Amino acid sequence: MLTTNTIExxxxxxxxIQSPADLRNLTIAELDIIAxxxxxxxxxxxSQTGGHLAPCLGVVELTLALHYVFNTPQDKLIWDVGHQTYxxxxxxxxxxxxxxxxxxxxxxGFPKFKESKYxxxxxxxxxxxxxxxxxxxSAKDIKKDKNKxxxxxxxxxxxxxxxxxxLNQAGHLDKNLIIILNDNEMSISENVGAMSSFLSxxxxxxxxxxxxxxxxxxxxxxxxxxxxxxxxxxxxxENIKSFFTPAMLFEALKFYYIGPISGHDLEDLIPTLxxxxxxxxxxxxxxVLTKKGWGYPPAEKNPGNYHGxxxxxxxxxxxxxxxxxxxxxxxxxxxxxxxxGTNPNVVAISAAMPAGTGLTRFSQEFPDRFFDVGxxxxxxxxxxxxxxxxxxxxxxxxxxxxxxxxLDQIIHDVCLPNLPVTLAIDRGGVxxxxxxxxxxxxxxxxxxxxxxxxxxxxxxxxxxxxxLHSAISLPGPAAIRYPRGSGEDIALDKELVTLETGKGELLxxxxxxxxxxxxxxxxxALRAAEGLxxxxxxxxxxxxxxxxxxxxxxxxxxxxxxxxxxxxxDNSEHGGFGSLVLELLSMNKLFAVKTHLLGHPDHxxxxxxxxxxxxxxKLDSPSIINAAxxxxxx
Numbered sequence: 001m002l003t004t005n006t007i008e009x010x011x012x013x014x015x016x017i018q019s020p021a022d023l024r025n026l027t028i029a030e031l032d033i034i035a036x037x038x039x040x041x042x043x044x045x046x047s048q049t050g051g052h053l054a055p056c057l058g059v060v061e062l063t064l065a066l067h068y069v070f071n072t073p074q075d076k077l078i079w080d081v082g083h084q085t086y087x088x089x090x091x092x093x094x095x096x097x098x099x100x101x102x103x104x105x106x107x108x109g110f111p112k113f114k115e116s117k118y119x120x121x122x123x124x125x126x127x128x129x130x131x132x133x134x135x136x137x138s139a140k141d142i143k144k145d146k147n148k149x150x151x152x153x154x155x156x157x158x159x160x161x162x163x164x165x166x167l168n169q170a171g172h173l174d175k176n177l178i179i180i181l182n183d184n185e186m187s188i189s190e191n192v193g194a195m196s197s198f199l200s201x202x203x204x205x206x207x208x209x210x211x212x213x214x215x216x217x218x219x220x221x222x223x224x225x226x227x228x229x230x231x232x233x234x235x236x237x238e239n240i241k242s243f244f245t246p247a248m249l250f251e252a253l254k255f256y257y258i259g260p261i262s263g264h265d266l267e268d269l270i271p272t273l274x275x276x277x278x279x280x281x282x283x284x285x286x287x288v289l290t291k292k293g294w295g296y297p298p299a300e301k302n303p304g305n306y307h308g309x310x311x312x313x314x315x316x317x318x319x320x321x322x323x324x325x326x327x328x329x330x331x332x333x334x335x336x337x338x339x340x341g342t343n344p345n346v347v348a349i350s351a352a353m354p355a356g357t358g359l360t361r362f363s364q365e366f367p368d369r370f371f372d373v374g375x376x377x378x379x380x381x382x383x384x385x386x387x388x389x390x391x392x393x394x395x396x397x398x399x400x401x402x403x404x405x406x407l408d409q410i411i412h413d414v415c416l417p418n419l420p421v422t423l424a425i426d427r428g429g430v431x432x433x434x435x436x437x438x439x440x441x442x443x444x445x446x447x448x449x450x451x452x453x454x455x456x457x458x459x460x461x462x463x464x465x466x467x468l469h470s471a472i473s474l475p476g477p478a479a480i481r482y483p484r485g486s487g488e489d490i491a492l493d494k495e496l497v498t499l500e501t502g503k504g505e506l507l508x509x510x511x512x513x514x515x516x517x518x519x520x521x522x523x524x525a526l527r528a529a530e531g532l533x534x535x536x537x538x539x540x541x542x543x544x545x546x547x548x549x550x551x552x553x554x555x556x557x558x559x560x561x562x563x564x565x566x567x568x569x570d571n572s573e574h575g576g577f578g579s580l581v582l583e584l585l586s587m588n589k590l591f592a593v594k595t596h597l598l599g600h601p602d603h604x605x606x607x608x609x610x611x612x613x614x615x616x617x618k619l620d621s622p623s624i625i626n627a628a629x630x631x632x633x634x
Contacts, residue, residue: 012026012030012033012034013033013034013037014034014037014038014041014090014095015037015095017034017090017091017095018093019091019092019093020067020068020072020091020092020118023064023067023068023091024068026068028266028267028270031064031068031266032266034064035060035061035064035266036295038060038063038064038087038090038091039057039060039295039296041090041095041098042056042057042060042086042087042090043057043296043314044314045086045098045099045101046086046101046309046312047311047312047313047314048099048311049099049100049101049102049103049311049433050102050308050309050310050311050433051086051101051102051109051308051309051433052083052084052086052109052307052308053293053296053299053306053307053308053309054292054293054299054303054304054306054307055083055084055154055184055292055307056083056084056085056086056087057292057293057294057295057296057299058084058182058184058263058290058291058292058293058294058303059084059087059152059182059263059290060087060294060295061263061264061265061266061269062152062180062182062263062269062288062290063085063087063088063091064087064091064266065266065269065270065273066150066152066180066273067088067091067092068270069270069273069274069277070148070150070273070277071147071148072092072118073117073118073120074147075147075148075149075150076120076121076133076136076147076148076149076150077118077120077150077152078120078121078123078129078132078133078136078149078150078151078152079111079121079123079129079152080123080126080127080128080129080130080151080152080153080154080157081123081124081125081126081154081157082109082110082111082122082123082124082437083109083110083124083308084152084154084182085110085111085119086098086101086109088111088118089101089107089115089116092116092118092119093116093118094107094115094116102433102434102435102607103433103608104607104608104609104612105606105608108435108606108607109433109434109435109607110122110123110124110434110435110437111123120136121133121136122437123437124401124434124435124436124437124438125401125402125405125437126154126156126157126160126375127153127157127158127159127160127161127162127163127375128162129151129152129153129157130151130153130163130166130167130170130177130179131162131165131166132151133149133150133151133177133179134166134169134170134173134175134177136149137149137175137176137177138173138175141175141176148176148178148277149176149177149178150178150179150180151177151178151179151180152180152182153179153180153181153182154181154182154183154184155181155182155183155184156352156374156375157375158181159352159373159374159375159376160374160375160376161376161378161379167179167250167253167255168253170253170255170283171253171254171255171283172254174254174282174283175282175283176281176282176283177282177283177284178276178284178285178286179255179283179284179285179286180285180286180288181259181285181286181287181288182263182288182290183260183287183288183289183290184289184290184291184292184303250285254282254283255283255284255285256280256282256283256284256285257284257285257287258272258276258284258285258286258287259285259286259287259288259289260287260288260289261286261287261288261289262288262289263288263289263290264290264291264294269288272286273286291303292306292307293306296317297317298316298317299317304355308356308434310322324485324486324489325461325486325487325488325489326461326486326487327358327484327485327486327487328426328458328461328464328482328483328484328485328486328487329356329357329358329426329482329484330358331358331461331464331465331487331492332357332358332397332424332426332464332465332468332482333357333358333359333360333361333362334358334361335464335465335468335469335496336348336358336359336362336395336424336468337361337362337365337366338496339468339469339472339496340362340365340366340369341365343393343472344369345391345392345393346369346392346393346395346472347366347369347370347371347387347392347393347394347395348362348363348366348369348370348371348394348395348397349371349372349373349380349383349384349394349395349396349397350363350370350371350372350373350380350397350398351372351373351374351375351376351377351380351398351402352372352373352374352375352376353397353398353399354370354372356399356426357397357398357399357424357426358397358426359397371383377398377402377403377405377406378405378406378408378409380396380398380406381396381406381409381410381413381414381421381423382409382413384396384414384421385409385413385414385417385419385421388414388419388420388421389417389419393420393422393472394421394422395422395424395468395472396421396422396423396424397424397426398423398424398425398426399425399426399427399431399438399440400425400426400427400428400429400440400441400442400443400481401427401431401437401438401439401440401442403423403425403443404442404443404446407446410423410447410450410453410477411450414477415450415451415452415453415477416452418452418475418476418477419476419477420472420474420475420476420477420478421477421478422468422471422472422477422478422479422480423477423478423479423480424468424479424480424482425440425443425479425480425481425482426440426482426484427440427483427484428440428443428444428457428481428482428483428519428520428570428571429441429481429483429484429519429520429570429571429610430570430600430605430610430613430614430617431484431610432484432485432607432608432609432610432613433607433608433609434607435605435606435607436604436605436606436607439604439605440481441570441571441572441600441605442571442572443481443571444457444481444518444547444569444571444572444576444577444580445571445572445574445575445576445579446575447479447547447548448547448548448575448576448577448580450548452476452477453476453477453478453479453548454471454474454476454477454478454479454501454546454548454549455478455479455480455481455546455547455548456470456471456478456479456480456481456499456545456546456547457480457481457482457518457519457520457544457545457547458480458482458519458545459488459519459520459522459523459543459545460487460488460490460522460523461487461488461490461492462487462490462491462492462493463545464480464482464487465492465493465496466493466496466497466498466499467480467499467545468480469496469497469498470497470498470499470501473498474501481519481547482519482520483519483520483570483610484610485610488523499545501546501549502546502549502550502551503545503546503551503554504542504543504544504545504546504550504551504554504555505542505543505545506540506541506542506554506558507522507526507541507542507543508526508529508539508540508541509540510529510538510539510540510541510562511538511540511561511562512532512537512538512539512562512564512632513532513537513538513539513540513562513564513565513566513628513631513632514539514540514541514542514555514558514559514561514562514564514565514566515528515529515539515540515541515542515566515568515624515628516541516542516544516555516559516565516566516567516568516581517541517543517567517568517569517624518544518547518567518568518569518570518571518577519569519570520570521568521569521570521619522541522543524568524614524619524620524621524624525541525568525621525624526541527621528621528622528624528625528628529541531621531622531625532625532628532629535625535629537628537629537632539628540558540561540562542554542555542558544577547577547580550580550581550584552584552588555581555584556584556585556588556590559585559590559593560590560593563592563593563594564593564594564595564596564628564631564632564634565581565585565593565594565595565596566595566596566597566598566624566627566628566631567581567595567596567597567598567599568598568599568619568624569598569599569619570599570600570614570619571599571600572599572600572602573597573598573599573600573601573602574599574602576599577599578595578597578598578599579597581595581597582595582597594631594634595631596627596628596630596631598617598618598619598623598624598627599617599619600617600619601617605617
């Protein structure tokens with residue numbers, strides 16, 4: 001830590017840093033002060049905008065050291081996941097825009113090519129950094145480009161198979177690649193699994209290195225025999241280091257391993273990185289120990305609660321309450337606990353996000369039936385399939401955008417053998433401020449075609465609980481998509497009922513046009529029907545409930561009766577629910593029915609409030625009214 005005198009003599013502050021080049025003539029004392037400024041700015045901004053606080057606070061010194069030592073942007077920094085890049089953004093020319101973080105049309109919470117030349121790779125899902133960095137290093141080798149490529153990956157991201165696939169090839173190719181393993185013993189929730197245990201800090205880096213230095217010095221003092229003993233020890237270094245560090249694993253993959261070192265000590269970090277920059281060729285892994293939330297006591301104490309959060313009070317760390325009813329995620333978690341209380345075969349599976357998917361209570365009430373597999377969505381699905389073959393009823397709760405990573409496993413390991421696995425697809429639709437990497441606007445498109453899969457979407461939180469009960473009761477695979485955020489403030493039935501598979505419900509009769517929304521677009525469609533009534537248009541409204549199988553009889557009857565159909569979905573308009581309805585009408589030879597499909601347009605949706613994004617994509621009630629009016633004129 002800096003002394004008072006040191007602080008008084010150091011003059012450079014964060015506002016003086018316009019680019020990383022401004023860091024490279026500073027003293028360690030000045031860098032420490034900038035680290036404090038970075039933390040203050042991040043805490044102050046995130047308290048207003050919300051965001052990923054704890055991971056960003058944990059890498060402040062590491063970010064400073066990397067930009068200080070390496071010649072960015074010619075040297076490339078590849079951030080895994082990307083939610084830890086707030087200090088990186090502040091050091092790379094984005095201070096004046098930082099107050100717009102995660103705000104509509106403001107700075108993204110993740111690296112973005114269009115924002116800065118310092119953002120070398122776009123990311124938002126974990127465990128991609130080593131693959132991308134190895135690709136860049138290989139390309140540079142072809143071009144005879146000597147600039148460095150550095151991947152920064154957390155120990156939580158190391159639980160994913162993709163990271164090890166990349167490590168395996170990197171060791172084989174022997175390219176000049178630097179990997180920074182940011183070991184904070186957490187991804188979002190506390191890390192799990194053998195890999196996390198292997199990386200856990202049994203001894204501090206200084207203890208290990210002090211011991212090695214002490215042994216080396218003493219042996220050299222033994223003239224003659226000392227050197228011979230030292231040579232023997234050096235030949236056995238892998239065996240010695242394996243007692244203290246994970247070197248054995250990474251050196252087996254042909255990486256030169258360095259560490260562990262403190263990620264909060266610039267006096268240690270900078271010389272280590274400089275030595276690697278100047279003296280080490282081939283693949284190298286630097287094991288850095290950090291603490292999530294470092295420098296902000298509430299986040300240090302409960303880093304999981306401060307991984308991603310909304311606005312909060314800086315003094316107390318208490319989140320500012322948001323208005324709204326109980327969330328869909330909470331209803332899912334509470335309902336699953338209720339079902340598990342009477343069915344001992346029900347288990348829950350999370351991919352490193354028990355809190356985010358509403359499974360914290362389940363993990364506490366049924367610890368023997370809760371499984372957190374780490375950041376390994378593919379494994380989660382096939383693990384569930386294996387359990388299902390033994391008569392267990394697994395429920396796999398993962399965000400929609402993360403389920404994309406397990407499509408092959410859903411098709412091949414669950415649906416092909418027709419196993420009773422329930423997929424709880426949280427965050428179906430736009431999610432808000434996390435942006436395009438987290439929007440769940442493709443799951444209808446990539447799941448609706450899979451044989452054997454029963455696929456549902458509730459119109460409200462009450463229907464969600466009945467759908468979950470129904471899904472677990474089915475003899476084969478089922479999926480339920482539900483949105484992020486609060487429900488419709490609907491009272492929850494005390495008794496759960498089993499819905500008839502493939503049967504929708506007629507919510508409103510009408511003779512002029514059929515509004516056919518799915519999931520969270522049902523209530524906006526009902527409000528649109530009321531608005532159309534005032535304009536003299538009588539609109540029928542159907543809640544399909546089931547995406548697969550569709551209620552063919554109900555939909556075709558009312559489509560034929562009205563002659564006009566508007567479909568509405570919080571999903572891509574291409575290949576989604578609307579396309580499915582068109583197929584249905586075609587197969588039933590209802591060629592005269594006029595249609596208008598409302599969904600998200602054919603581009604990636606940027607971050608912003610959900611209501612704004614729905615309005616922009618013409619999925620709100622006024623837009624549904626306009627679509628219906630246009631169709632009535634045809």
